[in-house]
Amino acid sequence: MSKRDYYEVLGVSKSATADEIKSAYRKKAIQYHPDKNPGDKEAEEKFKEAAEAYDVLSNQEKRQRYDQFGHAGVGSSAAGGGFSGGGMSMDDIFEQFGDLFGGHFGGFGGFGNSRSRSGGRVQRGSDLRVKVKLNLKEIANGVEKKIKVKKYVPCKTCHGSGAEDEKSITTCQTCHGSGYVTRVSNIILGQMQTQSVCPTCHGEGKSITKKCPECNGEGVVRDEEVIDINLPAGVMEGMQLSVRGKGNAARRGGVNGDLLVVIEEEPDKELIRDENDLVYNLLLSVPQAMLGDTVEVPIVEGRAKVKIDPGTQPGKVLRLRGKGLPSVNGYGTGDLLVNVSVYIPEALSSEEKNTMRQMEASPNFQPNQSIKEKIFNKFRNLVG
Numbered sequence: 213m214s215k216r217d218y219y220e221v222l223g224v225s226k227s228a229t230a231d232e233i234k235s236a237y238r239k240k241a242i243q244y245h246p247d248k249n250p251g252d253k254e255a256e257e258k259f260k261e262a263a264e265a266y267d268v269l270s271n272q273e274k275r276q277r278y279d280q281f282g283h284a285g286v287g288s289s290a291a292g293g294g295f296s297g298g299g300m301s302m303d304d305i306f307e308q309f310g311d312l313f314g315g316h317f318g319g320f321g322g323f324g325n326s327r328s329r330s331g332g333r334v335q336r337g338s339d340l341r342v343k344v345k346l347n348l349k350e351i352a353n354g355v356e357k358k359i360k361v362k363k364y365v366p367c368k369t370c371h372g373s374g375a376e377d378e379k380s381i382t383t384c385q386t387c388h389g390s391g392y393v394t395r396v397s398n399i400i401l402g403q404m405q406t407q408s409v410c411p412t413c414h415g416e417g418k419s420i421t422k423k424c425p426e427c428n429g430e431g432v433v434r435d436e437e438v439i440d441i442n443l444p445a446g447v448m449e450g451m452q453l454s455v456r457g458k459g460n461a462a463r464r465g466g467v468n469g470d471l472l473v474v475i476e477e478e479p480d481k482e483l484i485r486d487e488n489d490l491v492y493n494l495l496l497s498v499p500q501a502m503l504g505d506t507v508e509v510p511i512v513e514g515r516a517k518v519k520i521d522p523g524t525q526p527g528k529v530l531r532l533r534g535k536g537l538p539s540v541n542g543y544g545t546g547d548l549l550v551n552v553s554v555y556i557p558e559a560l561s562s563e564e565k566n567t568m569r570q571m572e573a574s575p576n577f578q579p580n581q582s583i584k585e586k587i588f589n590k591f592r593n594l595v596g
Contacts, residue, residue, distance in 0.1 A: 215283050218265035226279070230270065237266040277452065282541040284444050285451065335416070335466030337364065337432075340459045345476045346443065348483060348490075352512045352537050354445035361439055361471065364432040364460040370424035374431035374464040380422035386412035416464065431464035441473060446488070446540035449477040482510045488546030489536045493553055496520065501554045509550055511535050518550060526554045 219226050222236040240262035249255035268274045268286050277285035344357055366372035375381045383389040387410035397404045409415040423429030439458050447453075452474050459469025477485065484491040492509050500507070504522035508515045511532070518530060529549055536546025560568065571577050 216261070218269055218278065221261055221265040222269065224269075228269075233266065233269050237262055237270070273452075274454075281451070284446070284540040284542070286454070335462040335464060337460035337462035337466065337469035339469040339472055341472040341474060343474045343476050344441075344443065345478050346447070347478045348480050348485070348512050348537070350443070351447060351477065352445060354443060356440060356442050359439055359441065360436055361458075362434070362436050365435045365437060366461050366465070367424060367427035367431055367433050369426035370431065372431045372461065372465040373420075374424055374427060374429040375420045376422040376424055380420055382419050382421060384410060384413035384417055384419050386410050387417060389417040391415040391417040420464075429464075432461045439471065441471075443473070443475070444540060446538040447475045448487075448540070449475060451475045451540075483512075483548075485537065486549075488539055488544075490546065490548045492548060492550050494518075494530075494550050495553050495555050496524070497555055498557075501526070501552075509548070511548060512537070516548075520552075524552055526552060528552045 219228070222228075222233060222240060224232055224236045228236070241259065244255045244259035244262065246252075246256055246259060249259075268278050274286050340361060340363055342359060342361060344359065346355065367374070370376070373381060384391075387393050391410055391413065392407045392415070393410050394405060394407050397406070410417070413419055420429055424431070427433050437458075439455065441453075441455055443453070452472055455471040455473060457468040458471035461468050482492060490512070494507065494509060496505070496507075500520060501524050502522065504524070505520045507518055507520060509518050509532075512535070516532060516535065518532070529551055532548040532550065534545050535548035538545045557564075
């Protein structure tokens with residue numbers, strides 16, 4: 213099932229400001245919030261869909277990639293995590309956007325919050341960035357890559373809790389497990405109530421009396437992980453894809469960060485990329501250009517034969533339709549453009565010079581006025 217346009221999901225135009233996008237998301241979240249629509253699967257899916265759209269459109273970098281490449285620019289399925297845009301869980305939504313619709317800072321009338329369901333603020337691991345080099349064949353067909361990443365992973369001894377055992381985890385006595393403390397100040401107009409992250413537990417809502425000896429209470433250790441990523445066909449140099457949840461693990465059982473995959477293209481020895489088109493410079497000999505020939509040119513998958521008509525002029529471009537690269541959005545395939553050049557020998561033997569002089573005397577080797585005008589007009593269009 214194809215995804216709906218993110219702007220359509222939130223009901224905003226493509227020129228919408230950040231505040232307009234935020235406001236539209238809040239309205240959708242209120243309308244389809246699970247606490248307001250208990251047991252309604254359709255409302256839950258629309259709630260997730262709106263959060264997914266906001267995740268992209270509220271981020272300037274993601275929004276720019278989406279505007280340029282559509283859904284493929286911000287996501288695709290990937291083993292072990294899935295690209296950003298590949299679907300968000302309810303926990304992801306409450307963790308990332310909870311402050312927008314409820315909790316400690318007001319909002320939707322008290323349903324939903326930015327904390328974990330058990331109370332306290334959930335930590336989030338940092339994102340990682342890696343570069344992946346692809347050749348033209350991999351770009352044309354899409355490819356699965358295995359990459360080894362050094363990162364923080366949950367501690368195997370304490371399973372990410374940071375505590376020596378379960379008995380070592382207690383409720384924070386300062387905030388009583390909420391992760392926040394409330395302060396009341398007297399002002400001229402009355403009393404003002406403010407809430408802030410608990411300074412004792414840093415918003416986690418719990419304390420550790422005995423730390424895990426392996427990770428020293430952090431819940432994470434430095435290690436390596438081999439990650440499978442599926443890169444879609446048609447990606448371009450500099451494009452960035454997100455593999456959700458494959459970044460650094462968070463301290464003490466929080467939400468993992470993302471792995472940001474930056475695409476690098478390996479230069480091809482014969483073909484030059486121009487967006488979805490490929491360009492090849494075909495060098496003909498003088499006899500081939502004059503008499504015509506059938507030649508082979510490189511394509512992504514092997515070689516193709518091209519017919520050269522007699523009298524082919526330098527600068528002529530031959531188009532092989534559908535022999536370029538696929539669009540990352542799936543909207544067709546580019547062409548192979550064969551740019552014709554003619555090689556003029558720099559040195560000739562005496563016999564060859566005599567032959568050329570005899571040919572020069574022939575009227576067929578003298579450009580007439582119409583040919584001169586055609587070449588002049590072509591040159592004027594190029595410089596104009």
